[in-house]
Amino acid sequence: MTGSGVKAGSGLFVVMGVSGCGKTTVAQGLANHFGYPFQEGDDLHPAANVAKMHSGIPLNDADRAPWLQICHEWLRMHVETGGVLTCSALKRKYRDTLRNGLDITFVYLETSEKTIAERLKLRIGHFMPPSLLPSQLATLEPPGKDENVITVDSAGTPDIVMAKLLASLKSRAV
Ligand SMILES: Nc1ncnc2c1ncn2[C@@H]1O[C@H](COP(=O)(O)OP(=O)(O)O)[C@@H](O)[C@H]1O
Numbered sequence: 354m355t356g357s358g359v360k361a362g363s364g365l366f367v368v369m370g371v372s373g374c375g376k377t378t379v380a381q382g383l384a385n386h387f388g389y390p391f392q393e394g395d396d397l398h399p400a401a402n403v404a405k406m407h408s409g410i411p412l413n414d415a416d417r418a419p420w421l422q423i424c425h426e427w428l429r430m431h432v433e434t435g436g437v438l439t440c441s442a443l444k445r446k447y448r449d450t451l452r453n454g455l456d457i458t459f460v461y462l463e464t465s466e467k468t469i470a471e472r473l474k475l476r477i478g479h480f481m482p483p484s485l486l487p488s489q490l491a492t493l494e495p496p497g498k499d500e501n502v503i504t505v506d507s508a509g510t511p512d513i514v515m516a517k518l519l520a521s522l523k524s525r526a527v
């Protein structure tokens with residue numbers, strides 16, 4: 354699917370939503386499609402945050418601040434090339450830290466609790482235990498229309514979700 358020539362905004366994307374909504378899957382598809390570098394936001398966490406999450410303890414905003422700043426730096430380093438970052442980005446203030454003056458397109462994967470719970474149960478060896486799902490859903494502040502967001506219903510197979518996203522991008526590009 355590479356090279357359709359459809360580009361949106363600056364070429365900087367953050368794929369967001371609660372754990373299990375399909376961020377990694379969609380972000381890799383998007384990065385492949387445009388030939389952009391891909392970065393897993395979860396891999397930018399300081400070690401102390403990973404340890405906390407392994408223990409099933411939700412991070413607080415003080416824990417998240419340095420992580421979000423590192424995510425922002427990654428985006429800033431990819432202004433010229435474009436890039437796709439996964440980041441749950443549940444609160445508007447987190448997204449403000451990610452943006453901080455950059456022109457970012459957020460891809461918000463909207464999904465139901467049932468779908469996420471089923472997907473998380475199938476996923477093995479990931480640091481985010483399903484017990485954190487309720488706190489994620491309680492924290493989620495869906496992005497506003499003023500946030501340069503593309504909202505995609507994450508129901509369906511990965512191919513279907515990607516097709517929905519690319520169709521939305523195409524309709525914005527014209
Ligand atoms: N559209 C989809 N349909 C079915 N399963 C999916 C879909 N997207 C992702 N998955 C699976 O669901 C789990 C969570 O997806 P993932 O992309 O890792 O989500 P996230 O990065 O948001 O936590 C993975 O096991 C993945 O293979």
Ligand SMILES: [Mg+2]
Pocket residue numbers: 376377378395439
């Ligand atoms: Mg992921």
